[in-house]
Amino acid sequence: MAAEPQPQLSEAQIAVHWREEDYYRPSAKFVAQANAGDPAIIERFGEEHFPECFREYADLLTWDTYWHTTLDTSRPPFWKWFVGGRLNACYNCVDRHLATSRNKAAFIWVPEPEDQDTRTITYQELYRRVNEFAALLRGFGGVDTGDRVTFHLPMVPELPVSMLACARLGVIHSEVFGGFSGTACGDRIADSGSRVLVTMDGYYRGGTLVDHKAKADEAVAAARKLGQEVDKVLVWRRHPGQYASKSPMVEGRDFFVDEILADYRGHSVEPVSMPAEAPLFLMYTSGTTGRPKGCQHSTGGYLAYVAGTSKYYQDIHPEDTYWCAADIGWITGHSYIVYGPLLLGTTSVLYEGVPTYPDAGRCWRIAERLGVNIFHTAPTTIRMLRKVGPHEPSNYDYHLKHMTTVGEPIEPEVWRWYHDEVGKGEAAVVDTWWMTETGGFLGSTLPALQPMKPGSCGPGVLGIYPVIYDEDDNVVEAGSGKAGNICIRNPWPGVLQTVWGQPDRFVDIYYRRYCKDQDSTDWRDWPFLCGDGAVQAADGYFRILGRIDDVINVAGHRLGTKELESATLTVAEVAEAAAVPVMDELRGRAVEMYVALNPGLAPGPEIEQKVAAAIEREIGKIARPRNVWIVPDMPKTRSGKIMRRVIAGISNFADVGDVTTLANPEIVDDIRHHVQSAK
Numbered sequence: 001m002a003a004e005p006q007p008q009l010s011e012a013q014i015a016v017h018w019r020e021e022d023y024y025r026p027s028a029k030f031v032a033q034a035n036a037g038d039p040a041i042i043e044r045f046g047e048e049h050f051p052e053c054f055r056e057y058a059d060l061l062t063w064d065t066y067w068h069t070t071l072d073t074s075r076p077p078f079w080k081w082f083v084g085g086r087l088n089a090c091y092n093c094v095d096r097h098l099a100t101s102r103n104k105a106a107f108i109w110v111p112e113p114e115d116q117d118t119r120t121i122t123y124q125e126l127y128r129r130v131n132e133f134a135a136l137l138r139g140f141g142g143v144d145t146g147d148r149v150t151f152h153l154p155m156v157p158e159l160p161v162s163m164l165a166c167a168r169l170g171v172i173h174s175e176v177f178g179g180f181s182g183t184a185c186g187d188r189i190a191d192s193g194s195r196v197l198v199t200m201d202g203y204y205r206g207g208t209l210v211d212h213k214a215k216a217d218e219a220v221a222a223a224r225k226l227g228q229e230v231d232k233v234l235v236w237r238r239h240p241g242q243y244a245s246k247s248p249m250v251e252g253r254d255f256f257v258d259e260i261l262a263d264y265r266g267h268s269v270e271p272v273s274m275p276a277e278a279p280l281f282l283m284y285t286s287g288t289t290g291r292p293k294g295c296q297h298s299t300g301g302y303l304a305y306v307a308g309t310s311k312y313y314q315d316i317h318p319e320d321t322y323w324c325a326a327d328i329g330w331i332t333g334h335s336y337i338v339y340g341p342l343l344l345g346t347t348s349v350l351y352e353g354v355p356t357y358p359d360a361g362r363c364w365r366i367a368e369r370l371g372v373n374i375f376h377t378a379p380t381t382i383r384m385l386r387k388v389g390p391h392e393p394s395n396y397d398y399h400l401k402h403m404t405t406v407g408e409p410i411e412p413e414v415w416r417w418y419h420d421e422v423g424k425g426e427a428a429v430v431d432t433w434w435m436t437e438t439g440g441f442l443g444s445t446l447p448a449l450q451p452m453k454p455g456s457c458g459p460g461v462l463g464i465y466p467v468i469y470d471e472d473d474n475v476v477e478a479g480s481g482k483a484g485n486i487c488i489r490n491p492w493p494g495v496l497q498t499v500w501g502q503p504d505r506f507v508d509i510y511y512r513r514y515c516k517d518q519d520s521t522d523w524r525d526w527p528f529l530c531g532d533g534a535v536q537a538a539d540g541y542f543r544i545l546g547r548i549d550d551v552i553n554v555a556g557h558r559l560g561t562k563e564l565e566s567a568t569l570t571v572a573e574v575a576e577a578a579a580v581p582v583m584d585e586l587r588g589r590a591v592e593m594y595v596a597l598n599p600g601l602a603p604g605p606e607i608e609q610k611v612a613a614a615i616e617r618e619i620g621k622i623a624r625p626r627n628v629w630i631v632p633d634m635p636k637t638r639s640g641k642i643m644r645r646v647i648a649g650i651s652n653f654a655d656v657g658d659v660t661t662l663a664n665p666e667i668v669d670d671i672r673h674h675v676q677s678a679k
């Protein structure tokens with residue numbers, strides 16, 4: 001196997017200058033009620049207590065069999081947590097709350113359009129629905145412990161129901177974000193080897209009922225091309241009894257869940273007691289190479305980690321009304337909409353719609369009506385809400401005690417708006433830095449104990465010991481003002497176990513770069529490469545500068561440049577393609593595609609449209625480029641490598657750096673003239 005290309009810091013990331021921001025402190029009222037209010041917790045998670053400190057997180061779970069070894073490091077970097085322990089994820093999220101909270105809301109679902117009734121799903125109802133669907137999956141779907149099932153579901157209660165049903169059976173779920181295309185879903189079905197696809201006929205987006213089932217047909221066809229047959233497509237109906245899609249149901253393959261469920265009414269399924277190390281789910285994400293990788297998360301370690309971080313960083317109490325306005329199709333939704341909040345037995349809001357539809361007040365109306373007191377979202381959403389309704393929150397009578405941001409760096413002025421306007425100056429804010437691979441937070445502040453600093457996520461979270469290395473493997477000291485590659489020095493329970501089906505790639509991507517001794521079984525020799533550039537201030541707080549690999553973070557979603565380029569190359573006219581990030585006021589970054597055509601072809605808007613359409617078809621609407629530039633040639637090194645740095649410089653009206661080593665330096669001015677005069 002070819003070695004994974006190793007990421008490099010860009011020049012802009014190495015030289016970083018910024019103003020230190022002032023600290024903000026939470027209110028005495030917040031501190032008095034916080035789950036982590038005693039500074040002794042920081043001591044308890046000190047390095048001298050590693051790995052046993054994580055027992056405190058694991059003790060938040062109910063185990064069928066207690067573990068005998070907290071951390072097994074015998075086969076690095078395939079760490080094993082809570083070895084010997086057995087538990088069931090669904091039992092922990094649902095069954096164990098019935099004794100005290102049977103009729104408490106687990107989820108309050110807020111559907112679109114706004115005039116549709118909000119639906120409360122109690123823990124009892126969740127229990128019933130999960131059991132029936134688990135019985136259906138086993139009996140009708142024919143799946144069993146260890147099998148994989150792919151979901152392509154939007155923000156509807158059927159998604160957590162499906163996840164928990166799989167978890168009850170020890171079946172590994174793999175949810176593909178609903179906005180991804182059928183082809184992208186098919187790739188993930190094939191990679192995970194799923195024979196069952198769970199989807200929905202349609203869902204509401206911005207007031208319209210979107211036809212979603214059509215994507216299932218594309219997904220099945222794309223999976224087949226890659227050698228994977230899907231036996232059954234289980235279709236939930238957005239309005240049971242009515243079919244919202246134009247796509248015909250395929251006889252013998254497609255089934256309406258609401259019809260089949262009639263045979264499973266009242267059925268219950270014993271939760272399967274799984275080893276702590278059994279995989280709970282796969283979550284695909286983009287990386288350096290073209291193929292998305294299936295990050296495999298464990299049952300015991302992952303659940304312990306999300307329970308602990310939800311409790312101490314999100315400050316979730318059972319009596320809170322918590323709203324994470326992310327999509328469950330991303331890791332944030334898995335960890336901090338479904339598993340973390342349910343493990344703590346709280347009430348969560350699930351929102352189907354778009355935050356700014358039908359107007360800038362929608363989120364604040366929901367917060368007011370439902371009494372939301374914890375709100376979690378991404379900087380992109382915050383920027384959007386600020387743009388469309390900067391003073392809108394003050395029109396609504398809601399009070400948040402705590403707010404979170406995740407997914408991208410947040411600009412200090414956006415942070416301040418979030419704190420002052422959305423939080424009305426009353427809420428503690430945590431900026432949580434982490435990624436799909438890490439299961440839960442890596443860097444943040446304990447809201448009652450560590451002050452907030454706009455633009456910085458904070459220090460490593462409890463039990464996480466980050467370090468920044470430069471390109472020559474030296475440690476970059478805090479307060480030096482220099483940036484480097486941020487790594488985590490130690491294993492932690494939430495870290496991915498492997499890349500599904502590709503253990504070598506897993507080692508290569510995350511551990512090869514800074515491994516000190518490949519034969520060592522001492523975890524200290526195996527730092528985990530996060531994939532971000534970062535700087536650490538003298539106070540120990542980290543500021544995250546963005547990805548160092550070929551990933552573009554658009555509105556908090558990771559898009560691989562290779563995936564964008566492969567999609568573009570499906571257009572017959574295109575000979576070469578390069579994807580670059582450009583600054584975007586709302587989404588942080590947007591994508592621009594540069595393409596060179598096959599000889600003899602003339603540029604034109606039809607080709608630009610074909611490229612945009614191909615990207616939408618292969619990946620999804622979220623990846624649609626802001627511009628497609630057709631250029632006579634790409635700037636290339638003498639060895640023929642496309643110099644994306646130069647193209648990105650042109651797109652951003654920035655310095656393109658040294659071009660003397662290019663094989664065709666004259667092309668730079670040509671492209672600059674073409675692009676910059678059109679912008």
Ligand code: PRX
Pocket residue numbers: 285331332405406407408409410431432433434435436437457530531532544545546547553556557558
């Ligand atoms: O670059 C970092 C950025 O998002 C990347 C991870 O993306 P994904 O796997 O999709 O997970 C997103 C939700 C956890 C990181 O490598 N990122 C995430 N959180 C922050 C961030 N950048 C700055 N500040 C954050 N709080």
